[in-house]
Amino acid sequence: MRKIRVAVIGAGPAGIYAADILTKEHEQAQVDVFDRLPAPYGLVRYGEIIKALRRVLSRDEIRFIGNVHYGTDIKLSELRRFYDAVIFSTGARADRGLDIPGIDLPESYGAADFVSWYDGHPDVPRDWPLTAKSVAVLGAGNVALDIARMLAKPADEQLSTEIPANVY
Secondary structure, three states: OOOEEEEEEOOOHHHHHHHHHHHHHOOOEEEEEEOOOOOOOOOOOOOHHHHHHHHHHOOOOEEEEOOOOEOOOEOHHHHHHHOOEEEEOOOOOOOOOOOOOOOOOOOOOOHHHHHHHHOOOOOOOOOOOOOOOOOOOOOOOHHHHHHHHHHHOOHHHHHHOOOOOOOO
């Protein structure tokens, strides 16, 4: 039986879980996970989920290939020559606009910017533009809850994570 080769663009949780499912469902699948960052996991860098993601990437049938910019270093036409399928799992790079009065006021920031800053994303400056005494987090999804947990947890308790020094 011929091996099925799949390229996954994006090494965040969704991309890694796609590789996991593919290799579990198709015994002959070989998956290469590409990401423009040198390290996998997207903006998730700590917690129990990282242990699960590391287990997936440690399997022989899955390879992580970092520092590869889709559209510059590799293009879809090239991937199609070497892979049977290509999965794009790149996530959201920017916040979705919200139709809320005051959302465009100074010191109103989107989750993507804040999470990228506190996770030390290499494309984001190390300084944050303000020091707030109080914060409102709008939303009840995973990202909103992660931000609320991050803000509520004492700084010293975050030292067990990969929190950047500037955020600590």
